Amino acid sequence: MTLPSLGLITEQAIAGAISTGTHGSGKCSLSHYIAEVRIACYDVTTGEPIIRTISDGVELKAARCSLGCLGVIVSVGLWARPQYQVEEYFRRHATLAEVLAAEEFYPLQQFYVVPWKWDFYGQHRREVTGPRSWLASLYRLYFWLTFDIGMHLVIMTLVQLLRSRRGVLYFYRYLMPWTVIHGWKVVDKSYDMLIMEHELFRHSEIEIFVKRSQLTTTIPFVIELLRHFGGDTHALSLPTQERLQTLGMLDSLERCFGIYTHHYPICVRRVLPDDTLISMASSDDEDYYAISIISYARPNERQGFIRFAEHLARTTAEIFQARPHWGKYCPIDAETVSNLYPNLAEFRVLCSRADPSGRFRNQWVSRLLFGEK
Ligand SMILES: Cc1cc2nc3c(=O)[nH]c(=O)nc-3n(C[C@H](O)[C@H](O)[C@H](O)COP(=O)(O)OP(=O)(O)OC[C@H]3O[C@@H](n4cnc5c(N)ncnc54)[C@H](O)[C@@H]3O)c2cc1C
Incomplete structure (x- = not known):
């Protein structure tokens, strides 16, 4: 037997993989296929620890990719399929x-x-x-x-x-x-x-998800950005410069000229629409495409990549409504997240009902998903 969807590696825990919308190519992300989740949490009236089983409705859509906000996942149920x-x-x-x-x-x-x-x-x-x-x-x-x-x-x-x-x-x-x-x-x-042995060598990664209708404009834009960061004087076309000017990001981008030479093939994978609330491919219509940018710079020499990833995330979120992968470098703010995920409000309500004091949220999730300072 095998899983309905596989990412590049299988070293992850299933709970970690589904909680961040882990995906491969040509299928939905693994989160989509989850039929039941058992979660350890607290009873909201008595405060006693309990295990809840969630197997349908909008709560299941939330639990399929929840970044830990609903409690500790202790088991998941999904339909495996025969190896093919x-x-x-x-x-x-x-x-x-x-x-x-x-x-x-x-x-x-x-x-x-x-x-x-x-x-x-x-x-x-x-x-x-x-x-x-x-x-x-x-x-x-x-x-x-x-x-x-x-x-x-x-x-x-x-x-x-x-x-x-x-x-x-x-x-x-x-x-x-x-x-x-x-x-x-x-x-x-x-x-x-x-799969491949992608876990063998340590690297940093940002992966952005865009709808199919945005793909053919996003990829040339990403290439222009990479060429500019890599020191190509003619990289930014006039329309791109105008777009960046409108966003107020042209000056900041010009200061990044030549600070990062990208050095790894950019992998592009198709992810079919997920029936979830907040996985990156959550959608009722179009497929998403994940564009992955990986750097092997040493940890203390990553500054160029980090600056690139921040500019990439900010500009592509504004222009192409690109969503960065939750389980990779994800440099966006709460306002952007709420613009990118139409079901976020519903997700928040469900989390607040299940965990009113937010004890299962960490600082990052509280800031990004719940807009807390
Ligand atoms: C080498 C490598 C290759 C990768 N390839 C891919 C790929 O092909 N496709 C892709 O989409 N992603 C890929 N990823 C990203 C990876 O799938 C995610 O980061 C995934 O979350 C990692 O799983 P983990 O078990 O290590 O999770 P962890 O890092 O342990 O957890 C991630 C998050 O999941 C939640 N979580 C974890 N366990 C629980 C639990 N028991 N209950 C509730 N919440 C929980 C928490 O919010 C936690 O912060 C790759 C990562 C690496 C390192």
């Missing part, structure tokens, strides 16, 4: 439109924007019924050596040891394309195909 086979192959695409078009045939696909080359690599995936490929073990070994280990070691050497902007640019423009074997179609079981 996934076919995968990589292909380069010159344009965003081209890689998105492949989604029709490869609904589980994710794709990467390659920094400093700004082209697209589709990791095309679909569910199939065929048997495991006889070269699947070789493919696993290739993937592990090349991407899970090799690419990360090269990036960390360039970023942490050599601190070489030129090296990063050279790697993505001339070397990285040779590491990808195009068109090698392999079928393997879903659990092996859908």
Whole structure:
């Protein structure tokens, strides 16, 4: 058996994964599939500890992704499904439109924007019924050596040891394309195909979620921002400069010129609408796309990335209504959160009813979700 939706890793606890809207590509986030949650909390009249079972209605939508606000989750119920086979192959695409078009045939696909080359690599995936490929073990070994280990070691050497902007640019423009074997179609079981060993090397990450209708304008905007932070004088187009001026962010952005060279492929994943109140893909209509930006800068050299992430979160929330992942770097304020999540008021009411004194909330959640100082 396997879970209905898998992120890049499976090291998380289920409670942690659902409480932050953890997702993979081509399905809803794991939160969406939760059918029952048992929560340890206090009886509001007697103050005695109790365990509540929530299995329907709007409370279930809240409990599916609650950032711990309803109490301590002690178990969850969800329908697992039999393990299935996934076919995968990589292909380069010159344009965003081209890689998105492949989604029709490869609904589980994710794709990467390659920094400093700004082209697209589709990791095309679909569910199939065929048997495991006889070269699947070789493919696993290739993937592990090349991407899970090799690419990360090269990036960390360039970023942490050599601190070489030129090296990063050279790697993505001339070397990285040779590491990808195009068109090698392999079928393997879903659990092996859908995950990678992303937990091996410590990194920082911000991931923003935009609706499908905003995707084709958000990605070029993110690229412009990355090029500007990376020291490209012609990065910001006139319309972008005008937008930033209107937001009052152009001056602050100009001061960030050249302070951060991005050095990791930008992963883009489709997340189907979640039936929840506040997971990032919570929606009654469109799919969301998660755009993930990862940095391997050493913890004491992260300032450039942090400044980038703050500008990214603020500008894309204003312009594209982008929601940053709750379980990653999430530099937004309470006012922005209430603009981005139409069901937040309902979520607050349910939390206040279940936990009137807010003892299950930490400072961050109190500030961001409940607007407390
Ligand atoms: C290497 C790596 C890869 C990742 N890949 C992905 C990915 O592919 N897709 C994706 O969406 N995310 C991904 N994430 C993010 C990750 O899924 C979330 O941060 C998740 O919350 C981590 O789970 P955890 O069990 O470590 O949670 P924790 O960090 O322990 O908890 C996160 C939050 O969940 C709540 N929580 C945890 N346990 C309980 C409980 N028992 N009761 C009530 N509330 C609780 C709390 O609010 C807590 O702050 C990745 C993270 C890492 C480090």
